[in-house]
Amino acid sequence: MTRTLQHGIKICLITLMFCGCYSVKNIQKSGRILKEYSNYYINDSLRFSYRFAGDYQLLQEKNTVKKSLRSNRLSLNANYCLAYYRTNVEPLLDHYAFYFKDAKTANRELAKLGKYNVKTPNPIIDRANYTIAHGIVLENNMGYVYLIGKNPKKEFTILEKEYIDDVFQQIKTGKDYKNVDITEPYTLARQYALNEDSTVNYLLPLIKLRQYEMNYMHDNYSKYQYTGALRTFQSRISNLEHEFYNLSSKKATIDSGYIATDGDVLDFLTEQCKEEKIVMFNENHSAPNNRMLVQLLLQKLYDSGFRYFGLEMLWENDINERGFAASKSGFYTCEPMAANLIKEAKNIGFQIFGYDDYTSEREKKEAENIYNNTFRLDSLAKVVILAGFGHIDENISAKKNWMAAEFKINYGIDPLTIDQTNYYYMAKTNNWLAVVDTILMPKNKNTNQADIYLSNNLDYTTFAKLNHYIDYVIELPDSVINRINKPIQRDYIISVYRTQDYERDNTAVPVYNYLIKKPVTDKIITIPLQKNEYVFFIRNEYDELIFSDNMEIKRW
Numbered sequence: 265m266t267r268t269l270q271h272g273i274k275i276c277l278i279t280l281m282f283c284g285c286y287s288v289k290n291i292q293k294s295g296r297i298l299k300e301y302s303n304y305y306i307n308d309s310l311r312f313s314y315r316f317a318g319d320y321q322l323l324q325e326k327n328t329v330k331k332s333l334r335s336n337r338l339s340l341n342a343n344y345c346l347a348y349y350r351t352n353v354e355p356l357l358d359h360y361a362f363y364f365k366d367a368k369t370a371n372r373e374l375a376k377l378g379k380y381n382v383k384t385p386n387p388i389i390d391r392a393n394y395t396i397a398h399g400i401v402l403e404n405n406m407g408y409v410y411l412i413g414k415n416p417k418k419e420f421t422i423l424e425k426e427y428i429d430d431v432f433q434q435i436k437t438g439k440d441y442k443n444v445d446i447t448e449p450y451t452l453a454r455q456y457a458l459n460e461d462s463t464v465n466y467l468l469p470l471i472k473l474r475q476y477e478m479n480y481m482h483d484n485y486s487k488y489q490y491t492g493a494l495r496t497f498q499s500r501i502s503n504l505e506h507e508f509y510n511l512s513s514k515k516a517t518i519d520s521g522y523i524a525t526d527g528d529v530l531d532f533l534t535e536q537c538k539e540e541k542i543v544m545f546n547e548n549h550s551a552p553n554n555r556m557l558v559q560l561l562l563q564k565l566y567d568s569g570f571r572y573f574g575l576e577m578l579w580e581n582d583i584n585e586r587g588f589a590a591s592k593s594g595f596y597t598c599e600p601m602a603a604n605l606i607k608e609a610k611n612i613g614f615q616i617f618g619y620d621d622y623t624s625e626r627e628k629k630e631a632e633n634i635y636n637n638t639f640r641l642d643s644l645a646k647v648v649i650l651a652g653f654g655h656i657d658e659n660i661s662a663k664k665n666w667m668a669a670e671f672k673i674n675y676g677i678d679p680l681t682i683d684q685t686n687y688y689y690m691a692k693t694n695n696w697l698a699v700v701d702t703i704l705m706p707k708n709k710n711t712n713q714a715d716i717y718l719s720n721n722l723d724y725t726t727f728a729k730l731n732h733y734i735d736y737v738i739e740l741p742d743s744v745i746n747r748i749n750k751p752i753q754r755d756y757i758i759s760v761y762r763t764q765d766y767e768r769d770n771t772a773v774p775v776y777n778y779l780i781k782k783p784v785t786d787k788i789i790t791i792p793l794q795k796n797e798y799v800f801f802i803r804n805e806y807d808e809l810i811f812s813d814n815m816e817i818k819r820w
Contacts, residue, residue: 362412547684734793
């Protein structure tokens with residue numbers, strides 16, 4: 265919106281005002297404010313909406329509304345006010361929304377504004393009193409809504425243009441009233457995911473998603489999209505990994521037995537894979553532990569002759585030359601455990617490639633890209649694939665085949681498929697990993713899409729122990745602790761990098777992200793990491809650097 269873009273004013277959180285009048289009492293709870301660069305007021309009872317500038321602040325006290333009306337020489341009855349907003353930075357503005365349920369009440373109140381009644385088709389512009397108003401005749405005899413703007417003389421031209429060209433043009437009533445221009449949650453978060461220097465911002469996308477949560481709470485699909493975006497960006501902060509389960513919409517409980525559990529699963533999978541030409545794992549893109557499991561198996565698979573590693577998440581072709589993931593490597597590769605997986609694969613000796621496709625023939629093209637990067641070049645190749653969700657479904661269908669099925673059909677190679685996404689939460693076991701005995705599963709479960717089903721409850725602590733990681737420490741100076749503990753609502757994150765990788769390219773993906781939780785009471789933070797040299801940076805959500813140093817191995 266013009267005003268907001270011109271002045272770059274920070275959007276304020278707005279909630280709907282509740283007035284005591286009988287005319288508005290029953291409809292106020294149906295009103296909601298959606299916020300982005302602009303504000304949207306939507307009322308589900310009255311079935312109308314409109315858009316206005318994002319720098320308005322709602323003032324809720326009824327006496328404040330009365331005082332404002334008096335000071336603006338508007339003798340309207342405050343009891344009919346749905347909401348009152350004000351900007352306290354130039355250009356100054358008072359904004360009111362009034363509701364009248366019948367023409368008699370509307371005409372009586374509107375007469376106070378001058379020669380204006382419910383039949384007036386055009387906005388009223390009172391340049392003598394620097395006021396502009398326009399009415400909405402609601403469908404199905406629901407009544408009338410009037411929007412009124414008032415500001416000082418010197419700024420009235422701005423007000424007039426804003427309301428005539430934008431606010432009054434955005435009024436919607438009837439069946440299309442919910443069709444407002446709100447950015448899809450993934451797109452919203454991704455707008456804040458990269459800083460100007462191409463480094464990844466891990467805090468701001470989360471903050472923006474939480475700030476605009478109410479934009480997506482009006483229907484189940486929007487809620488699903490929002491929760492998915494929140495999970496995805498939250499998974500990039502390593503010490504919030506457990507929050508993934510709290511945000512998940514499904515928690516698959518397993519009532520039957522297991523073929524193998526914990527460390528035995530690694531041996532079981534190694535044995536199952538060793539004679540195969542191609543093994544396909546899937547992952548939930550918001551679950552870093554799916555990547556941790558594949559990393560635990562990489563050396564065992566390499567020892568069994570596997571040399572090629574294909575990742576759906578990888579966008580670039582020069583990853584093998586650089587040897588580590590950077591911000592440009594992909595979207596999901598910006599998550600630390602994904603980047604660590606790529607680094608480990610490269611260190612072991614795998615040839616790494618991306619294979620995703622974004623055409624209408626995605627599944628077929630993915631299979632083709634895998635073949636062209638492996639068996640077409642090397643008939644004796646042994647290949648590991650990490651795909652998303654259902655792409656490893658082997659079922660052949662007349663309607664649609666997924667990537668694994670397309671690969672089997674077109675190249676005559678039957679992949680071993682290992683699913684991690686259907687039973688990712690083990691509610692009735694203390695095991696961190698299990699192979700599900702699908703024979704004992706309920707008949708209504710889809711257990712014929714993959715060859716092996718895993719229940720993966722691996723966490724970073726267990727992962728670090730299995731890899732024999734070393735404890736590294738970060739010591740926070742008192743000055744940093746004092747700054748973090750200030751009552752200002754600001755988040756801080758510690759990002760840890762391999763020193764060699766960061767010095768080569770400062771857009772390298774961190775090996776670990778640690779959200780600092782207030783209040784900080786202990787100046788020592790311990791993080792288990794692979795033996796290496798590390799540097800860490802503490803930044804706020806706007807990527808302001810407040811402290812950095814090298815990490816040290818913990819001394820006992």
